[in-house]
Amino acid sequence: MTMAMTTLNEEGRFIELEQSLLVIHPNLAHQAYVLLNTMQQTGSNNNDLSTVQSGRSGLTVVSVPYITSTSQWSLHAKPGRNDLTINNRMSPDFTQAGDPDTKDLKYYGCFRESAMFSDWRNNWGGND
Numbered sequence: 001m002t003m004a005m006t007t008l009n010e011e012g013r014f015i016e017l018e019q020s021l022l023v024i025h026p027n028l029a030h031q032a033y034v035l036l037n038t039m040q041q042t043g044s045n046n047n048d049l050s051t052v053q054s055g056r057s058g059l060t061v062v063s064v065p066y067i068t069s070t071s072q073w074s075l076h077a078k079p080g081r082n083d084l085t086i087n088n089r090m091s092p093d094f095t096q097a098g099d100p101d102t103k104d105l106k107y108y109g110c111f112r113e114s115a116m117f118s119d120w121r122n123n124w125g126g127n128d
Contacts, residue, residue: 018077025069072125076124
């Protein structure tokens with residue numbers, strides 16, 4: 001969360017990045033619940049307040065069983081801040097031509113697209 005708040009753009013200015021989604025393996029569900037729903041510091045006799053409580057951080061936990069590592073986690077910005085963009089550079093174009101030697105018809109097709117994420121800086125992750 002600190003890394004998101006201190007990320008700079010190409011000009012050296014701070015970027016407003018808000019994390020909203022914590023994606024985890026189901027093995028980490030209990031730890032994530034304790035971390036985000038406990039008022040005080042977890043695993044301690046201190047009465048210090050938790051700095052990542054879900055009410056303060058605004059994080060929503062999503063448990064995904066398809067993650068291959070049981071200790072992997074990732075943190076993502078709000079939807080709409082890191083959308084996938086697809087540019088249609090050339091619409092599909094189909095043509096046909098006859099082969100004079102074999103009397104067969106040949107069909108050709110061509111199109112161009114490009115795909116990219118609007119901002120890669122909206123995703124963070126870790127794996128132990």
